Amino acid sequence: xxxxxxxxxxxxxxxxxxxxxxxxxxxxxxxxxxxxxxxxxxxxxxxxxxxxxxxxxxxxxxxxxxxxxxxxxxxxxxxxxxxxxxxxxxxxxxxxxxxxxxxxxxxxxxxxxxxxxxxxxxxxxxxxxxxxxxxxxxxxxxxxxxxxxxxxxxxxxxxxxxxxxxxxxxxxxxxxxxxxxxxxxxxxxxxxxxxxxxxxxxxxxxxxxxxxxxxxxxxxxxxxxxxxxxxxxxxxxxxxxxxxxxxxxxxxxxxxxxxxxxxxxxxxxxxxxxxxxxxxxxxxxxxxxxxxxxxxxxxxxxxxxxxxxxxxxxxxxxxxxxxxxxxxxxxxxxxxxxxxxxxxxxxxxxxxxxxxxxxxxxxxxxxxxxxxxxxxxxxxxxxxxxxxxxxxxxxxxxxxxxxxxxxxxxxxxxxxxxxxxxxxxxxxxxxxxxxxxxxxxxxxxxxxxxxx
Numbered sequence: 001x002x003x004x005x006x007x008x009x010x011x012x013x014x015x016x017x018x019x020x021x022x023x024x025x026x027x028x029x030x031x032x033x034x035x036x037x038x039x040x041x042x043x044x045x046x047x048x049x050x051x052x053x054x055x056x057x058x059x060x061x062x063x064x065x066x067x068x069x070x071x072x073x074x075x076x077x078x079x080x081x082x083x084x085x086x087x088x089x090x091x092x093x094x095x096x097x098x099x100x101x102x103x104x105x106x107x108x109x110x111x112x113x114x115x116x117x118x119x120x121x122x123x124x125x126x127x128x129x130x131x132x133x134x135x136x137x138x139x140x141x142x143x144x145x146x147x148x149x150x151x152x153x154x155x156x157x158x159x160x161x162x163x164x165x166x167x168x169x170x171x172x173x174x175x176x177x178x179x180x181x182x183x184x185x186x187x188x189x190x191x192x193x194x195x196x197x198x199x200x201x202x203x204x205x206x207x208x209x210x211x212x213x214x215x216x217x218x219x220x221x222x223x224x225x226x227x228x229x230x231x232x233x234x235x236x237x238x239x240x241x242x243x244x245x246x247x248x249x250x251x252x253x254x255x256x257x258x259x260x261x262x263x264x265x266x267x268x269x270x271x272x273x274x275x276x277x278x279x280x281x282x283x284x285x286x287x288x289x290x291x292x293x294x295x296x297x298x299x300x301x302x303x304x305x306x307x308x309x310x311x312x313x314x315x316x317x318x319x320x321x322x323x324x325x326x327x328x329x330x331x332x333x334x335x336x337x338x339x340x341x342x343x344x345x346x347x348x349x350x351x352x353x354x355x356x357x358x359x360x361x362x363x364x365x366x367x368x369x370x371x372x373x374x375x376x377x378x379x380x381x382x383x384x385x386x387x388x389x390x391x392x393x394x395x396x397x398x399x400x401x402x403x404x405x406x407x408x409x410x411x412x413x414x415x416x417x418x419x420x421x422x423x424x425x426x427x428x429x430x431x432x433x434x435x436x437x438x439x440x441x442x443x444x445x446x447x448x449x450x451x452x
Contacts (some may be wrong), residue, residue, distance in 0.1 A: 003171065042394050042426040044447040045376060049369035053411050056260030056336065057308060059357045062249035063339065064224065067221070070243040071217045073354040074098035078219075079235050089222045095244055096233050107215050110208035117201040124197060128190040138180040145173040152293075179452060192198040212291070226250045227357075248358055254343045256305060258363035270368040287364045292323050293336075303338045305355070310364045313352055316340045318363065338363055363424060374421055375414040380429050381407065392428035398441045400432060 078097025089095065095159040105119060156166050226248035234244040306315035317340075324335030342354035355361075381389050393401045405420030421427070426443060 037440040039442040040430040040445040047372040051369045054265040056258030061254040064250040096220040107211040110211040113204040135183040142176045145176040394426040
């Protein structure tokens with residue numbers, strides 16, 4: 001009997017027995033590893049009053065700019081040595097002085113002309129007085145001639161006189177009447193002559209005033225305290241009428257035309273239309289655009305100017321002055337003009353330099369805090385692949401959860417949450433790595449320390 005085909009059975013049996021023995025042994029005791037908790041920063045959120053904000057940008061410009069235009073011609077003979085671009089000049093300081101010789105001669109000539117006409121008026125007044133006295137004499141002579149004529153004629157009527165005597169008396173009477181008439185005519189001409197001389201005097205006085213004005217224009221004074229922005233006059237230069245000599249920019253205040261989109265400024269304006277923030281502005285009331293700035297000021301809207309290159313620096317308080325009234329043709333931005341007083345005053349304690357003309361600045365418009373809303377840091381908001389916003393939250397068991405949220409207005413580094421969160425929840429700041437939902441967390445609450 002051939003047993004060779006059965007030779008594989010013993011090894012097979014040994015293998016099966018060994019497998020059964022190995023699989024039937026009890027499992028060794030393995031230690032259970034504790035669950036690792038991921039350390040995260042959390043912030044306990046709560047509703048609080050929110051101040052609406054809108055941010056615009058613009059360049060600093062001088063509130064007032066003045067250019068000295070030559071109104072008379074002449075050679076420049078006076079100019080301060082330290083007068084140069086960038087220097088500060090005080091109000092009333094002499095900026096330029098021109099040669100006064102020609103203007104002084106014109107002034108002397110005009111003065112002499114006025115004196116000449118005044119002398120003529122005085123002479124005519126004296127002549128009128130003399131002629132008036134002469135008329136009184138002529139009138140008395142006429143009365144004597146009339147009496148003589150009446151006496152001679154009376155004698156002739158009684159037959160005691162002659163016709164020749166009457167004719168002689170009558171001739172003398174007519175001659176005196178003619179002389180008195182000439183004197184009256186002379187007196188009648190004096191008012192017209194005096195009126196002519198009065199008009200001439202007024203003309204000469206106007207010429208004198210022009211000469212005095214031209215003489216005063218030879219010296220140019222600073223109308224206000226300001227910084228020299230441009231200068232073109234030089235000592236010895238011949239200046240013609242209309243030449244621009246210097247441009248000053250006031251230093252008392254500066255203005256900024258803050259450019260911002262209506263979509264960014266709209267939430268701030270709409271927040272004013274409630275009885276809590278502005279009792280005078282209620283829903284349904286129409287506001288004329290000319291009162292736009294008044295409405296902002298009455299509602300307590302503030303403006304703060306900061307250097308755009310350093311937003312951490314404390315800014316300058318600004319006054320809302322006016323609306324530009326037109327939209328920018330390229331950017332469709334609206335412009336609101338704000339005013340900053342004392343821009344050249346530096347504050348070393350605040351590490352704030354002077355605010356110079358030409359600086360690019362950020363202007364923040366802010367309402368008074370009102371209402372009650374939830375706001376969270378913007379860096380705590382994440383976006384899903386579908387573009388929906390969500391946040392991470394640490395639940396009561398310190399495990400990671402994801403909540404879809406609905407966002408509202410953005411306020412700098414904060415954003416308002418209108419749906420998806422409630423008071424008391426702990427918001428996870430940043431992004432857990434890896435973000436596994438349900439994972440154990442070791443939250444570090446920053447609410448107590450105030451560090452966000």
